[in-house]
Amino acid sequence: MALLEISGLRAAVDGKEILTGLDLAIDPGEVHAIMGPNGSGKSTLSHILAGRDGYEVLSGTVRYDGADLLALSADERARAGIFLAFQYPVELPGVTGMNFLKTALNVARTSRGESEMDAMDFLKFVRARAAKLGIDDDMLRRFVNVGFSGGEKKRFEILQMAVLEPRLAILDETDSGLDIDALKVVAEGVNAMRGPDRGLLIITHYQRLLDYIVPDHVHVLANGRIAASGGKELALELEEKGYARFLEVAA
Amino acid sequence: MPVSLKSRPEPPDRPMLENAMPPPLLSDRHAATAARLPGSGLAWLGDLRGQALASYRAEGLPTRKLEAWRKTPLDHLAGLDLAPAELTAPPAVDTLPPWQRELVQGPSIVFVNGHHHPGLSRLSGLPDGVLIDSLAHLLEHRPALIEAHIGRLATPKGHALAALNAAFMGDGLVVRLPAGIRLDQPLHLINIAAPGAGAIAIQPRHLVILEAGAAMTLVESHTGLGDTAYFANAVTEISLAPKARLRHIKAQLETPAATHLASVTVSLGEDALYDAFTLNSGALLARQETYVDITGRQGEARVNGVYLAAAGQQQDNVTRIVHDTTDSLSRQNFRGVIDAGGKGVFQGKILVKRHAQRTDGHQLNRVLLLAPGARIDAKPELEIYADDVKCSHGATAGELDEDALFYLCARGIPPAAARRMLTEAFAGEAVNEIADQTLRQSFMALVRSWLDTRFGAPA
Ligand SMILES: Nc1ncnc2c1ncn2[C@@H]1O[C@H](COP(=O)(O)OP(=O)(O)O)[C@@H](O)[C@H]1O
Ligand SMILES: [Mg+2]
Numbered sequence: 001m002a003l004l005e006i007s008g009l010r011a012a013v014d015g016k017e018i019l020t021g022l023d024l025a026i027d028p029g030e031v032h033a034i035m036g037p038n039g040s041g042k043s044t045l046s047h048i049l050a051g052r053d054g055y056e057v058l059s060g061t062v063r064y065d066g067a068d069l070l071a072l073s074a075d076e077r078a079r080a081g082i083f084l085a086f087q088y089p090v091e092l093p094g095v096t097g098m099n100f101l102k103t104a105l106n107v108a109r110t111s112r113g114e115s116e117m118d119a120m121d122f123l124k125f126v127r128a129r130a131a132k133l134g135i136d137d138d139m140l141r142r143f144v145n146v147g148f149s150g151g152e153k154k155r156f157e158i159l160q161m162a163v164l165e166p167r168l169a170i171l172d173e174t175d176s177g178l179d180i181d182a183l184k185v186v187a188e189g190v191n192a193m194r195g196p197d198r199g200l201l202i203i204t205h206y207q208r209l210l211d212y213i214v215p216d217h218v219h220v221l222a223n224g225r226i227a228a229s230g231g232k233e234l235a236l237e238l239e240e241k242g243y244a245r246f247l248e249v250a251a
Numbered sequence: 252m253p254v255s256l257k258s259r260p261e262p263p264d265r266p267m268l269e270n271a272m273p274p275p276l277l278s279d280r281h282a283a284t285a286a287r288l289p290g291s292g293l294a295w296l297g298d299l300r301g302q303a304l305a306s307y308r309a310e311g312l313p314t315r316k317l318e319a320w321r322k323t324p325l326d327h328l329a330g331l332d333l334a335p336a337e338l339t340a341p342p343a344v345d346t347l348p349p350w351q352r353e354l355v356q357g358p359s360i361v362f363v364n365g366h367h368h369p370g371l372s373r374l375s376g377l378p379d380g381v382l383i384d385s386l387a388h389l390l391e392h393r394p395a396l397i398e399a400h401i402g403r404l405a406t407p408k409g410h411a412l413a414a415l416n417a418a419f420m421g422d423g424l425v426v427r428l429p430a431g432i433r434l435d436q437p438l439h440l441i442n443i444a445a446p447g448a449g450a451i452a453i454q455p456r457h458l459v460i461l462e463a464g465a466a467m468t469l470v471e472s473h474t475g476l477g478d479t480a481y482f483a484n485a486v487t488e489i490s491l492a493p494k495a496r497l498r499h500i501k502a503q504l505e506t507p508a509a510t511h512l513a514s515v516t517v518s519l520g521e522d523a524l525y526d527a528f529t530l531n532s533g534a535l536l537a538r539q540e541t542y543v544d545i546t547g548r549q550g551e552a553r554v555n556g557v558y559l560a561a562a563g564q565q566q567d568n569v570t571r572i573v574h575d576t577t578d579s580l581s582r583q584n585f586r587g588v589i590d591a592g593g594k595g596v597f598q599g600k601i602l603v604k605r606h607a608q609r610t611d612g613h614q615l616n617r618v619l620l621l622a623p624g625a626r627i628d629a630k631p632e633l634e635i636y637a638d639d640v641k642c643s644h645g646a647t648a649g650e651l652d653e654d655a656l657f658y659l660c661a662r663g664i665p666p667a668a669a670r671r672m673l674t675e676a677f678a679g680e681a682v683n684e685i686a687d688q689t690l691r692q693s694f695m696a697l698v699r700s701w702l703d704t705r706f707g708a709p710a
Contacts, residue, residue, distance in 0.1 A: 050661050053653075078663035090658040094676025103672065104662040107710050111663070143676075160662065 001066055003028045003168055003199040004049075009060035010224075011048055017058065018044045020224035026168070026199040033202045033210055035235060036221030037243045042203045043087055045221070046172040050084040051077045064168065079111045081167030085157040085174050087203075092144035097156065100144050101126055101163050108164055129162040133189050150177035158189040169193060170201045175209035187212030207239035222246040275311040275411075276328055277335065277452055278304065281418055284335045288421040290390030295398050303407040303417030310411040322596045322628045323538060323567055328510060331450040331480050336364040337421055342445045347371060348474055350700075351443075354502065354693050355470045357436030358383070363443050365453040365483075366422050371441070380429040383438060386456055387422040397425070400458055404488040404516040404544075412512055416486040420456035423485075428465035430492070437468035437500075437690065444475035444483060444509065451479075457487040461495035463520075468498040468687065474533065475506035485513040491523040493547055498526045500690055502697055505533035507563070514540040519579075521547030525554075528685050530694055531566045532559040532701045538567035538596075545572070545579040552581040555684040557694075559701050560593030560625075567596040570614075574607040574637075583614040586681035588674055590705060591622035597629040599644070605636040614644040619651065619677050621670075621705070668710030671702050675709075 004026040011019040018041045026032050036042050048055050049062065051074030062069040069077065092100065105125075106116040117125065130140060133155045145153050154174050161169050171190065175183055190213050194200065202213055210218070210232065218234040220227045220243070227246040228234065281304055290296045312328065313320040344363045360383060361371040367385035374383055382396075389397050407414035424440050444453060459469065475481060483505070491497055505511045511534040517525045531537045543552040558566035566589075572581040587595040601612040618627045631644040651673050659669035678698050685691040699709070 052657055052661075073666075074657060074660040075663055075665045075669075078661055084661055086658070086661075090652075090654045092655055092658065092673070092676065094680045095672060100662075103664060103668075103710050104659075107663045107665070107668070164662065 002026060002063070003065060004069075004201075005063045007061050009048070009062060010058040011044065012056045012058055013044065013054065018224055019048070021060070022221075022225045024219065024226060026201060028167075028199055029196045030217065031194060031200040031202065031213065031215045032217045032219065033204060033215040033235065034219050034221050035204055035207070035238055037247070038205065040221045041224045042221055043172055046084055046087075046170050046203060049077075049170055050074060050082065078164075079108055083161050083164055083166030083169045085154075085161060085169065085171040087172040087176065089145045089148075089153040089157055091146045093146050095144050097140040097142060097144050098126070101140075101160065104160070105163055126163060130159055132192070133159050133162070134185055135159055151179065151182040154178060154186055155182070155189070158186055161193060162189060167197060168199045168201070170203065172203045173205060174202075175204055175206065183209065184212060207235045210235045220246050272311075275308060277333060277415065277419070278308050280335050284337050284419060288337060288419070289387035290394060290421075293390065293394050296390065296394070299402055300418050300420070303414045306407045307411055307414035307418055310409075310414065312415075313411055319569065319598065323536070323565070325510070325536075327535070328482055331482070333450050333452045333482055335419055336366070336451045336453045337419065339364070339447065339449065339451055342447045344368065344443055344445050344476070345370070347441060348443070350504070350697070351441050351472045351474060354472055355437050355439045355690060357439060359439035359441055360385070360424055361441040361443070362422065362424070362455060363445055364451060365455045378432055378434070381432060381434070382425065382427040384425050385422055386420070386425050386458065389425050396427075397458070400460060400488070400490065401456070404490065404518055405486045405514065410514070412484055413486050413514060416454045416456060416484050419452070419454040420486070421454070423456035423458070425458045426467070426469070427460040428462060428467060428495075430462040431464045433465065434467035437470045437687075440469060440471045442471070442473045442483070444481045444505065446475070446477060446479040446481040448479065451481050453481060453483045455483065455485040457485065459487065459489040459497065461491050461497055463492040464494040465492070466496040468500065468690070470690065471499070471501040473501075473503045473505055473511065475509050478506065478508050480508040480510075482510045483512065487513070487515040489515060489517040489525065491517065491519050491525060493521040493523060495520065496524040496526070498686060500527070500685060500694070501529045501539075502694065503529065503531045503533050503537055503539070504697070505537065507533075507535055509534040511537040513538070514542065517541070517543040517552070519543060519545045519547055519550040519552060522549045523547055524551045526686065527554045527556075528682075528694070529556040529568075530558075530682075530697055531556065531568070532697070535563065536565045536567075538569065540569040541571070543572045543581070544575055545581070546575050548576050548578050550576065550579045552579075553583075553684065554581070555584045555681055556586075557678045557681045557698060558585070558587045558595055559678070559698070560587070560589045560595050561705065562590060562592030565594040565596065567598075569598045571600045571602065572612065574601070574603045574610040574612060576607055578609045579607065579611075581612045581614075583616075584681050584684050585616040586678050587616070587618040587627060588678055589618060589620055589625035589627060591624040594626040595628070597627070597631070597646070599630070600632040600634065601642055601644070603635040603637050603640050603642060607637045608639045610637060610640040610642065612640070612642040616646045617677075618648040619674060620648060621650075621674070664710050667706055671706035671709055674706070675699065675702055
């Protein structure tokens with residue numbers, strides 16, 4: 001059974017139809033990439049999957065693990081194992097990174113019927129994952145995303161993913177604004193998450209990230225639907241020729 | 252036809268009613284009380300109380316006609332049959348509420364209904380020369396010391412509540428630290444109102460004098476027992492000599508039947524520090540007035556606070572920082588959290604006199620409105636007469652950030668817990684102004700227990 005199965009999804013924002021009939025299926029263990037020009041609806045898709053308010057689903061279905069995903073609230077989806085790495089992570093003044101991670105992890109654990117992690121174990125657990133992403137204690141003591149550089153924000157998103165260990169992770173332009181070194185660190189963090197039970201959906205505008213996170217499938221999103229699908233070589237073709245031909249076809 | 256002022260019709264003749272206005276609240280109870288107040292045999296004190304009473308009679312309780320009281324009605328007090336607490340025997344209170352007992356480690360002085368309670372107070376082990384005592388006791392034994400200081404900063408004129416307090420004052424905390432003495436542990440001033448069957452009025456009068464280079468932390472806590480109404484009208488005078496440092500941290504958790512009015516007047520010498528934080532979360536109506544006069548060069552005033560207003564509650568903060576010298580600094584950081592049916596008032600003023608060059612003054616009041624029907628009236632004011640200054644103020648009011656809420660929910664945190672977390676973080680940014688880490692944590696715990704009642708337990 002597919003981990004995620006999107007069928008004929010049409011969705012609107014402020015009365016404007018953005019997704020116009022999108023189909024996509026991700027099996028456990030697979031890495032999919034969605035590429036598309038700016039404004040093609042990539043973030044819209046990621047927000048709808050994560051359960052953000054303000055999007056109107058006109059028709060279609062989204063099944064996660066066989067169940068109706070759209071019937072769940074955002075927090076229920078997250079606890080069911082869906083994780084969205086935000087394109088624009090949000091500042092949380094007054095909430096330290098440590099407190100944020102601990103709260104989120106313990107909510108996940110208690111919802112699975114596990115006990116909360118004790119403070120010392122948690123510290124070890126987070127530090128081990130943070131170190132791999134070049135995040136030190138100092139950064140974890142800061143307020144979430146407040147005054148973070150673009151790279152710090154993206155690394156902190158990946159740390160959240162590593163701590164929460166989701167079953168389906170959606171990464172919305174996690175590569176944007178990163179220099180090559182930061183990109184490699186982030187890609188290593190993502191690759192470490194690959195596993196037989198986990199699905200990954202990498203949303204990106206550029207092919208560059210896919211040199212480091214090699215996808216099993218690549219899809220082109222244009223005019224609100226999947227205009228083409230292929231293997232990793234499709235990404236290279238897009239890099240060379242651009243999105244024009246998909247936009248023309250759709251127009 | 253143009254109507255001149257002169258031709259305005261006269262009001263119809265009516266007989267003048269000699270006693271049309273009832274005497275202001277409590278003033279008719281003074282005669283019966285005066286003789287029983289501590290120090291009633293002292294002529295100077297009799298004069299001071301008498302003048303204060305006259306001044307209070309003339310002005311009456313503040314009404315909404317006064318600019319500073321426009322948003323703050325005291326009408327409900329008139330409906331209470333208030334008796335001066337001095338006239339009622341204090342009910343037996345023989346244990347402290349746990350939160351007060353645990354708030355801070357160190358010496359403590361307890362007042363029940365405004366009367367010193369030696370049995371519950373713990374004042375041993377203080378350094379030589381330190382005076383920490385009750386006003387009532389000192390009026391009996393060292394009246395000259397009190398005469399020299401009381402009523403110097405909080406003058407009754409033009410301040411009816413200070414006048415009312417002075418007319419009835421009998422007890423309170425007196426602290427005097429000799430030059431250079433530093434108290435390692437905070438002193439805890441514990442106030443408990445126990446009105447018993449009938450509504451009472453309490454008029455605490457506190458005096459804090461730090462001589463040159465002396466330093467201490469004063470923690471104040473306020474609570475009440477039972478559900479009978481009471482009215483606390485506290486006046487505190489604080490005099491800080493050059494290089495003295497006072498941290499003044501207050502927790503007001505009065506009962507929902509309480510009206511809590513408090514004014515603090517501070518005189519700040521050269522290079523002295525007054526660093527205040529007030530948490531107001533209790534009472535039906537609470538009003539904290541803080542007046543700081545920076546008269547010494549490089550004096551520094553920090554006046555911060557958190558106010559939490561649930562349905563039916565009103566929390567007021569009034570500040571007035573006067574920069575009356577060169578090179579002084581003031582900081583204000585207030586955060587209000589207001590729920591449906593709750594109300595907050597912030598009137599903050601920075602006044603920079605003409606000669607107060609190089610003043611650095613900043614004021615911030617930020618308010619979180621938790622639900623429709625939450626109200627805030629904010630009036631920040633800068634009045635600047637010097638030309639070389641750095642002054643600013645900011646005021647914001649709004650709801651929780653939807654993007655931040657979604658971010659938390661997208662990490663699995665349920666909406667109610669997410670709201671709670673962001674509200675705690677919001678208030679925490681002012682609680683963080685408390686310099687001492689232990690106290691900061693104690694006060695954060697008080698904020699959390701308020702959040703527990705509003706949002707339920709944290710995630
Ligand atoms: N809140 C919104 N209100 C109105 N239009 C929106 C809103 N969010 C996105 N859009 C529009 O939806 C389209 C897709 O946006 P988005 O999903 O962010 O694209 P992408 O992530 O692929 O760049 C764009 O035309 C954008 O202007
Ligand atoms: Mg986008």
